[in-house]
Amino acid sequence: MITLRSLTKRYGAKTVVDDLTFDVEPGTVTGFLGPNGAGKSTTMRMVLGLDHPTSGLALVGGRPYAELPHPLRQVGALLDAKALHPGRTAEKNLLAMARSNDIPDRRVGELLEQVGLTEAARKRTGAFSLGMSQRLGIAGALLGDPKVLMFDEPVNGLDPDGVLWVRGLMRSLAAEGRTVLVSSHLMSEMQLTADRLVVIGKGRLLADAPIEEFIANNSVSAVHVRLPDAGDRRVLAERLRRDGAEVELPSDGELVVRDMPVERVGDAAHALGVRLHGLSPRTASLEQAYLELTASAVEYGVSERALGV
Amino acid sequence: MAATHAEWTKLWSVRSTWWCLGSAVVLMAGQAGLTAISESTDLPASRIAVDGVFYLVQFVVLALAALFVAGEYATGSIRSTLQWVPVRRRVLVAKCAVLAPTLFVLGVVLAALAIAVSVPLLNDRVPDTSIGEAVRTALAAGAYCALLGMFTVGVSVALRSVAGALTVTFLLLLVAPLLLGGMGLVAALDYLPGIAGVNVMLGEGEPSPLSGNPVPYNEFAGIGVLAGWVVAALAAGDAVLRRRDA
Numbered sequence: 001m002i003t004l005r006s007l008t009k010r011y012g013a014k015t016v017v018d019d020l021t022f023d024v025e026p027g028t029v030t031g032f033l034g035p036n037g038a039g040k041s042t043t044m045r046m047v048l049g050l051d052h053p054t055s056g057l058a059l060v061g062g063r064p065y066a067e068l069p070h071p072l073r074q075v076g077a078l079l080d081a082k083a084l085h086p087g088r089t090a091e092k093n094l095l096a097m098a099r100s101n102d103i104p105d106r107r108v109g110e111l112l113e114q115v116g117l118t119e120a121a122r123k124r125t126g127a128f129s130l131g132m133s134q135r136l137g138i139a140g141a142l143l144g145d146p147k148v149l150m151f152d153e154p155v156n157g158l159d160p161d162g163v164l165w166v167r168g169l170m171r172s173l174a175a176e177g178r179t180v181l182v183s184s185h186l187m188s189e190m191q192l193t194a195d196r197l198v199v200i201g202k203g204r205l206l207a208d209a210p211i212e213e214f215i216a217n218n219s220v221s222a223v224h225v226r227l228p229d230a231g232d233r234r235v236l237a238e239r240l241r242r243d244g245a246e247v248e249l250p251s252d253g254e255l256v257v258r259d260m261p262v263e264r265v266g267d268a269a270h271a272l273g274v275r276l277h278g279l280s281p282r283t284a285s286l287e288q289a290y291l292e293l294t295a296s297a298v299e300y301g302v303s304e305r306a307l308g309v
Numbered sequence: 310m311a312a313t314h315a316e317w318t319k320l321w322s323v324r325s326t327w328w329c330l331g332s333a334v335v336l337m338a339g340q341a342g343l344t345a346i347s348e349s350t351d352l353p354a355s356r357i358a359v360d361g362v363f364y365l366v367q368f369v370v371l372a373l374a375a376l377f378v379a380g381e382y383a384t385g386s387i388r389s390t391l392q393w394v395p396v397r398r399r400v401l402v403a404k405c406a407v408l409a410p411t412l413f414v415l416g417v418v419l420a421a422l423a424i425a426v427s428v429p430l431l432n433d434r435v436p437d438t439s440i441g442e443a444v445r446t447a448l449a450a451g452a453y454c455a456l457l458g459m460f461t462v463g464v465s466v467a468l469r470s471v472a473g474a475l476t477v478t479f480l481l482l483l484v485a486p487l488l489l490g491g492m493g494l495v496a497a498l499d500y501l502p503g504i505a506g507v508n509v510m511l512g513e514g515e516p517s518p519l520s521g522n523p524v525p526y527n528e529f530a531g532i533g534v535l536a537g538w539v540v541a542a543l544a545a546g547d548a549v550l551r552r553r554d555a
């Protein structure tokens with residue numbers, strides 16, 4: 001269990017993490033989602049005691065990370081897969097890691113096997129691809145058989161096989177009752193692995209909900225109606241509004257109807273005898289919902305003018 | 310203890326450690342041999358060993374300690390180190406606990422090597438080095454290397470950069486004596502770390518080739534001077550390590 005209470009990190013005048021409060025529960029995969037620069041990595045570094053919070057608390061099992069007696073046996077983390085001495089072999093790197101927390105040496109061989117790096121055990125990590133480094137980092141996270149796991153963008157640089165393997169691994173770790181926090185900037189990835197979503201933007205909490213609830217709350221569906229005649233458009237819009245729908249006229253020849261199923265919109269048009277050129281229900285994807293939610297909170301956003309919109 | 314075990318594993322699992330130690334052996338043996346066969350030499354074997362430590366071996370010690378500690382900031386592996394051992398002072402202690410005995414053995418072995426190489430090559434004009442003097446010099450060289458290594462650990466953590474750590478220690482060891490000497494502060498020279506190290510190896514009352522004066526204190530006082538530098542550097546390193554984000 002990871003507990004954040006009003007966690008805040010400022011660098012000078014810039015607030016990177018802003019008053020974050022949420023819990024990461026055992027037995028579930030919690031997706032930690034936000035655009036690049038939203039403060040995900042900084043938050044994770046504060047949980048591990050690598051960065052000091054400006055204010056607030058980050059606790060693991062009710063205690064600050066630095067107070068855990070054998071931290072690697074309680075919290076496993078993959079933050080930066082390249083934070084290794086490039087001249088040390090994968091095996092020696094894990095061996096030093098194991099010894100730092102009195103983890104038996106034999107775990108090293110077991111973990112290298114589990115992540116598929118047995119063949120590369122004696123290779124220097126400087127020669128590793130990003131994917132191999134990620135696997136080594138995951139081996140390191142699992143080395144102490146910890147109850148709490150954090151992964152920062154774990155599928156970065158992995159081939160499709162590796163991506164599937166990581167998804168399965170996250171699910172099975174949570175099924176074993178462990179606390180799993182996985183960060184990503186991709187909604188699609190989270191949709192496939194997470195039970196719960198924590199969304200942040202510009203360091204602030206935007207959403208914290210089970211994934212079904214997030215989908216229900218954030219994926220807006222609408223019916224798009226195309227009518228060639230301007231008079232017909234007004235008549236239909238008026239009728240639908242009276243029946244309780246929310247109607248917009250975004251462009252010439254089109255109505256966007258919310259809060260009403262497509263069948264009732266069609267029936268209303270038929271009853272009024274107006275001519276239709278199109279009638280289609282559209283469900284906004286979760287990806288869109290996420291983009292809308294974080295649109296105002298994108299740190300390195302491209303301005304609309306630059307996009308030529 | 311676990312942190313020290315991990316640092317021990319880290320020290321011996323990178324090639325730079327072996328390169329440093331190997332080059333120290335080659336440099337020391339070469340310097341001692343060449344000095345000893347030179348016709349003009351009037352230095353006893355123990356003095357040849359002291360020169361070898363001051364002009365060659367101590368820079369290997371600096372490089373080894375700076376790479377082992379400040380090098381972690383260059384590779385980013387300091388973040389792994391602090392994740393494994395989040396009590397930061399424990400990391401500092403473990404680095405010292407691994408380097409000090411390693412460098413002590415290095416200093417003893419290299420001083421003994423220099424004496425063993427030069428004794429049979431020296432001409433008749435040069436006074437013999439007694440066994441007792443050889444042992445004393447070797448132990449003093451070991452102590453100096455160990456203390457210089459720990460000093461570099463402190464400077465490395467305080468400056469978080471290999472280049473910075475090497476520059477500062479190099480200035481202190483070689484340039485500071487020239488500056489102070491030029492300003493006429495000869496009495497202060499004996500309290501700089503490099504000169505103090507040579508003084509420990511020479512012994513009380515021996516004329517120092519660096520300051521020109523006889524060594525004003527005995528070995529233990531000299532080790533005390535070096536220990537003062539070590540404590541100051543480690544205190545600075547500890548303050549920075551505790552406060553800064555990794």
